[in-house]
Amino acid sequence: MASYFDLKGTTIDSFKIGKGGPNLTRSGSNIIKVNSNQIITEEVEHPGYISNKYYTSTPLTDGFAAVSASTTLNTITYFPFRIPRYFRMVDGSLNVTTAVTSSLFRIGIYTTNSTSFLPDTLVDGIATSSSDLSGGTTGFRTTAWFSALYMYPGWYWLAIASNASISFTGETSYPAYNYFMGSDTLSTTAISYGYRNPSTWVAGSTFNTTAVIDSLTTFATGAPTLFFKAL
Incomplete structure (x- = not known):
């Protein structure tokens, strides 16, 4: 059975996702890494690419x-x-x-x-x-x-x-x-x-x-x- 919990307002910098799963770690003020790989986030400087333009x-x-x-x-x-x-x-x-x-x-x-x-x-x-x-x-x-x-x-x-x-x-x-x-x-x-x-x-x-x-x-x-x- 899946478990759910809310990290809002906590100061946890790192935790494991599932038994034997990867580590989710804070790096800097707002960058998250899974193990050593940085999660890619989209930038707000571009509104998005419109199809066929x-x-x-x-x-x-x-x-x-x-x-x-x-x-x-x-x-x-x-x-x-x-x-x-x-x-x-x-x-x-x-x-x-x-x-x-x-x-x-x-x-x-x-x-x-x-x-x-x-x-x-x-x-x-x-x-x-x-x-x-x-x-x-x-x-x-x-x-x-x-x-x-x-x-x-x-x-x-x-x-x-x-x-x-x-x-x-x-x-x-x-x-x-x-x-x-x-x-x-x-x-x-x-x-x-x-x-x-x-x-x-x-x-x-x-x-x-x-x-x-x-x-x-x-x-x-x-x-x-x-x-x-x-x-």
Whole structure:
């Protein structure tokens, strides 16, 4: 028979859920953990994602512009973005602003490592060359590769790889992401929008399950915007 009790008004910081069950523990003023795993809570800063509406990966913009060389041959570039509420994401899009003949690119999404705060594990991404997106003409390139991608609140990284230097619509002049990423120097001019790492482009290859971050450098040109649809 189940038992019920009310913890309201108590000062219990930790208790076990059921016989042999996990420990529910307070951590800080209002964060709860089950064993060592933090319970994810939705943020109030976003009202929620409405089905069939299109959204962007950042609220930080003073007007879209072309982010030069958002991706280049034999590199993978990561850009942080935050999801404040749970929803299902479909139709991820980037807008090509500088076309390159015969160019192709792939996009993926990685989680954020809770210790290093760097790109970590692949959530989903274009898997084969037949699914690669063309950068040969300008305009939106949309993929349904994450047609069943359920996004939980947290920080993620947009990953872009390509066989050429392609520019996409994004943010170039709004205050950079130093607030989120930090800076290597104490400076009023140092700019951080993302990270770039060497990664050989191979036709038909897939994104690594674990992000390649062995030789990261700061990307300071701007941050491409991921456009996506909620379902």
